[in-house]
Amino acid sequence: MRNSQIYSLTLVAIFAALTAIGAFIKIPLPIVPFTLQIVIVFLAGSILGSKRGLQSQLVYILVGLAGLPVFTKGGGLTYVLQPTFGYLAGFALGAFVIGYIIERGGEEPSRLRFVMANLAGTFVIYAIGAPYVYLALNFWLDMPTSASTVFVTAFLSTVGVDIVLAMVTGLFARRIYFILNKRLINVLEATK
Template sequence: MKIKTRDMILISIFAALTAIGAFIKIPTPIVPFTLQFLFCAYSGIFLGGKYGMYSQLLYVGIGLIGIPVFANGGGITYIFQPTFGYLIGFVVCSYVVGKLTENLDKVSFTKIFTPVLIGLFFVYLFGVSYLYMIINLYMKKEMSIRSAIAAGFTPYITSDLILSVLVSVTSLYVIPAIRKAGFKKEFVR
């Protein structure tokens, strides 16, 4: 597999942006509010499914080798954190959003917002499921599915929906500008 230097740089930039998004956070009891989802969705929209996924895999890989780029640190033992499922969800989200938007001829709010919502669904699917599994199986604490949803979904869905609208609205302006600059095939897939 050959990846152009420009694509490697863009993949790295979006991995770095996701890491920066982890440090822009509001601490809460189990799952902190961060801006990681924002950059995860942008990576899918601007890089396409495959390269967007690569950017999130790079981000997760860097964190797992020990560089503290996650919201609560880093290292291989991070897989035992209740929030690790959200990181898996970011990888899937970026791929799904990218695949659903990479061949759009005409950009509209609905054509961007719908894939972003589908990507957000996968973030929560993996995030809340992993949260439930780690707390019950690894930490050996009792947590019902309802409690997992209350801890990992309910407090954050409103802010993530706002971020989804922000991603969709800004993409309406950024994608045409990038295409007008002549990067239609190289940058916005």
């Protein structure tokens, strides 16, 4: 295995682990707790790019579904029945979208591009997560809940903070992006 592949796999594993850690830094709210996982998703997409960002979140999800208690309420295959599982699926696609947008920014993407990418990722996460909460509560958990209640608890209660986090993370993720890309270039040159 080449050094660049080892470096890439290491970053994917680190971001999967950071996402797991972020699950336990939380503020309990009804139905959907607020966690710092979304910041890690922003960073994964921003720093690792679309492919590795997606991979880091898929590794996190697969480790949790395999039974390790890395999700906010444990782990295991039955976690797909939890109302918040849709947000986890949104993390994977959100990280991909963030990375994709930044990759289209040329060799030196602007701060604005990082912020806009994170905001787009936030939209993707909520577009998958909030409807999943509604479906889980009303269909397989047999907890009839109105769409307006789900809108308040699964969207309004946390989206404002997540938008601020998307903007702040976008501003400092750009610097980390350039540091890690310089490191990767050094690794690649050392293998020649």
